[in-house]
Amino acid sequence: MKKKTIVIVDDHLLFAQSLESLISKLEEYEVLAILKNGKELTQYYKHKRKVPDLILLDVKMPVMDGVQTMQWLKEHRSEQKVLALTMEDDEDTIIKMIRAGAKGYLLKDIxxxxFEFAMKMVIEQGFYYSGKIENALRHFEEGGGSVEFHERLTDKERGFLKLACSELTYKDIAGEMGLSPKTIENYRETVFRKLEVKTRVGLVIYCMKNKLFKV
Structure with missing residues (x-):
């Protein structure tokens, strides 16, 4: 049986080695390398080493962090499947990783x-998200989030939606649109309701699914 290959990118050596030990106990997988940051990953590719089926990528790392690494991969290795494995569960970080092309996002206490199921899903199906992201995705997989929903938005609400899919904070969006934070809060609640999503992550996924604009 041909094993699925993994590269671990994480600056916490103890965790990375423990992860390698866990994966080595799974018959279907093997770890090709443990790297400390994104810079080491770019060097890995430049030396034309074996391209893995999956990269397990930490988010907070020195030299070149997870977001920077995903941006590099998006430009140079867009076909590479990546599963983010991190302690960072804030919306902004999740959105940055998804927009940069991460196919999965897991917390390290999974x-x-x-964890094994998540690796299998990313390699075979193309994506896997847990927690708040999985809930947002489930809405679309069950038939929600059709294109008809966003047709109900006003021009102002569409403008808000586009900015909400960027890396701007809600305060920044208010300044960009020349509106008060309270008005932006009202737009947020209205757009959430109309699109039947519950989080900003859900908005990003909605726009990606329906290809409303580049995110």
């Missing part, structure tokens, strides 16, 4: 069985 149960080993769920």
């Amino acid at each position: 149960h080993p069985e769920n």
Whole structure:
């Protein structure tokens, strides 16, 4: 049986080695390398080493962090499948990683069985998201989030939606649109309701699914 290959990119050596040990116990997988940051990953590719089926990528790392690494991969290795494995669960970080092309986003305290399932899903199906992201995705997989929903938005609401899919904070969006933070809050609640999503992550996924504009 041909094993699926993994590269771990994480500056916490103890965690990375523990992860390698866990993966080595799974018959279907093998770890090709453990790298400390995104810079080492770029060097890995430049030396024309074996391209892995999956990269397990930390987000907070020195030299070249997860977001910077994803941006590099998006430009140079867009076909590479990446599963973010991190302690960072804030919306802004999740959105940055998704927009940069991460196919999955997991917290490091995930149960080993769920972790194995997540690797399998990313390699075979193309994506896997847990927690708040998975809930947002489930809405679309069950038939929600059709193109008809965003047709209900006003021009101002569409403008807000586009900015909400950027890296701007809600305060920045208010300044960009020349509106008060309270008005932006009202737009947010209205757009959430009309698109039937519950988080900003859900908005980003909605726009990606329906290809409303580049995110």
